[in-house]
Amino acid sequence: MDWTVATYVTYLLVAVPLTVWVAHTLSSNGQVFLEEVFTGNERLAQAVNRLLVVGFYLLNLGFVSLYLRTGGEVVDLRGLLEELSVKIGVVTLVLGVLHFLNVWAFSSMRRRHAMDSFRSAPVAPQGFVPATPYPAP
Numbered sequence: 450m451d452w453t454v455a456t457y458v459t460y461l462l463v464a465v466p467l468t469v470w471v472a473h474t475l476s477s478n479g480q481v482f483l484e485e486v487f488t489g490n491e492r493l494a495q496a497v498n499r500l501l502v503v504g505f506y507l508l509n510l511g512f513v514s515l516y517l518r519t520g521g522e523v524v525d526l527r528g529l530l531e532e533l534s535v536k537i538g539v540v541t542l543v544l545g546v547l548h549f550l551n552v553w554a555f556s557s558m559r560r561r562h563a564m565d566s567f568r569s570a571p572v573a574p575q576g577f578v579p580a581t582p583y584p585a586p
Contacts, residue, residue: 452523456532460517463533464540468509471544475551476502482555486562501554505547512543 450458476498483494516536523529 452525452529453519456519456523456529457517459529459533460536461513463537464513465510467537467540468506468513468544471548472502472505472509475505475548479551479555482559486555486558488562501551505551508547509540509544513540516540 479501480494480498483498484491487494487497516539519532523532
C-alpha cells in the first residue's frame, strides 16, 4: 500500500466516525428542542429529528466523499500528516458550520413556537362591550 492510499484510508477512518458522532450528538440533544416545539406530538418531533439527521448525513458524507481525492501524490509520512491535517480541518469546519445551522434551525423553530403561544388571548372573550362615545369638545 502506498502513502496516498494510506492517506485515503486514514482520512475515512477519522472523518466518517467524526460525522457519526456529531450527528448522534445533534440528534439526542436536538430531540429536546423539537419536543418543546411540537408540544404533545412526540411522534412528529421524532420524525422531524430523524429527517434532520438523514439530511445531515447526506450532506456531510457526500462532502467527505467528494473531498477524498488528494491534489497530488503523497510520498512519505510527513506528506500524509500534512494532507490529513488539511482534510480533517476542512471537514471539521464544515461539520461546525452545519452544526451551527442545525442549532440555528432548532432555535428558530423554538422561538417561532414561543411567539405563536403569545398570539392567543390569555382570557376568553367575556362578551361584547359597547363603545362609549367621546364627549364633544
